[in-house]
Amino acid sequence: MTRFVTRRAAIGKLLAVAAAGGLVLATTACGGDKTDQKAPAFVSGQQQVTPSPTAPPIPFQFAVTPADKKKDLPVSTEIGTSVKGGEITSVKLTDKSGKEVKGALREDKTSWVPNAPLKYKTDYTATVIATSAAGQAETKTVSFSTKAKSGNDIGSGLYLFNGKTYGVAMPVVVEFSPGIAKKDRAAVQSRLFVRTDPPQPGVWHWVSSGTQAYYRAPDYWKPGTKITVRAAIEGIPLSNGRVGDQDRKATATIGDKFEMKVENKTKKMQVFKNDKLVKTFPVSLGKASTPSSSGTMIVMDKQEHTVFDTFAELGPEEGYRTDIDFAQRLTWGGEYIHSAPWSVGDQGRRNVSHGCVNLAPGNASWLFGQTKVGDPITIRGTERKLEPGNGWTAWNLSWSDFVKGSALPVPGSLKTPGSATPTPTATD
Structure with a gap:
């Protein structure tokens, strides 16, 4: 049995719980039979090589933004x-009272981001110092002011x-x-910072509506990984006249690897802990008229006791209201893992x-005690495929x-799994 609830209601409940370059080799073309060519000179048995001319040094150029005396800038200004x-050797930002603002340079050193x-x-x-390759230091100072809160x-x-x-399997979500328009996504994504320890490379992915962005690595996180996230969007201006509401930060830890695999053909769930099979349970999935989704889903929320009430969605003729134990949400559309004592006789046999x-009550209770939000479950062989964005997909x-x-270019080293260099996306 499932609970068909609106995505908006589910979101509200969950939120309420929370708060390069190539080397060019110079070669000499073959010279033919010219008689005025000289044989190479030798000194002490070694060929004498004429040194190549030294490339001229790159002229020292240094600029800073925002422009001096700029007014009404967003509080997301870098x-x-x-x-x-x-190279940049120092950035110092102070307010009008002289209090210093803490921050750090981006990985590519194109800007300095306040914490x-x-x-x-x-x-x-802002006082910025750059030092040339020859050791010459230059200082630039700019003053600016921020705008009032727009509301x-x-x-x-x-x-x-x-x-x-x-x-x-927990993505950063x-x-x-409303959703972020395509033309604004690059600017917003540039303000989404993730750091992992130990370092593991990752990429952001936007769902088509722009309502969610996921961050994950090519493979599941390593157990014990510490993930530090900052969604630094407060004040960031968008093309629709709105601005980001607030910065959000969190530091979390990845636990043991715990994975569930369900085959419709066998009507069984296999449970793996740290890649070792520990349990096999009979299951009953969605019947033909209301099939379960095939795909890889993630445990999004856990409730030991809840009520599935579908009357608002399905009406008085098809709706139902049922007490449910050990419920683990998998999709926004209302697919769960849960205890179902009424279907024990069907489990392992039919959907x-x-x-x-x-699951049978005892099996559902055991599983509920083992899982974490962010554990993956893969279901195969049903009549319906998991839709993108229906859960943390x-x-x-x-x-x-x-x-x-x-929304931003992805380095070539990150496009092929296994070839990526594990470096943080950015520092904050």
Whole structure:
């Protein structure tokens, strides 16, 4: 049996719980039979080589943004840094009282990002020092002010809660309401920072509506990984006149690898812990008129006791209201793993549910005690395929398809699994 609830209601409940370059070799063409060619000179038995001329040094160029005296900037403003023939050696940002703002350079050193949103209607001064290859230091100073809070915010949420432990398939999920337009996604994505320890490469992927962005690696996270996330979107201006509502941060840990695999053909669930088969359970899936989804899903939420009430969705003739134990949500559309004492006789034999994975009470209780939000379950062989965005569907895509959903260019080393260099996406 399943619970058909609206996606909006499910989202509200979950949010309420939370708070390069190539080497060119110079060669000499064959010279034919010219008689004026000289044989190479030898000194002490070695060929004398004429040194190549040294390439001229790159001229030192240094620029900073925003422009001096700029007013009404968003509180998401970064200190842009552009330098040739040298490097940025210092960035200092202070408010009008002289208090220093903490922050850090991006990995590519194209800008300096404050650790928290700037204050509204406040004056700031940025002092940036760059040093040339020859050791020459140059300082640039710019002053600017931020705008007042607009009140025309987008809604946002981060499905990663500080201090929690998650399963190995847990994507970083950022949600937006309304969705982010395609032309704004690159700017928003550039403000989504993820750091993993130990380092594991990853990419962001946007669902087509722009309401969610997922971040994952080519493979499941390593058990014990610490994930630190900052969705630094407060004040970021969007093309529809809205701005980001607030910055969201969390640091979480990945627990043991726990995975479930269900085959419709056998009507059985296999349970693996750290890649070792530990349990096999009979199940009943969705009947032909309400089939379960085939694909890789993620445990999104767990409720030891709940009520499935479908009257609002299905009406008085088809709706039902049922007490449910050990419910684990898999999709926004209402597919769960749960205890189903009424279908024990069918489990392992036939499908009778409304789309859920039915288990015997004892099996459902044991499984509920083992799983974590973020644990993966793969269901195969049913009449319906999992729809993108119906739940946290980040793992229902191949890696090559997943990277296509990024709004920013993906480095070539990240496009092929196994060839990526494990470096953080950005620092905050």
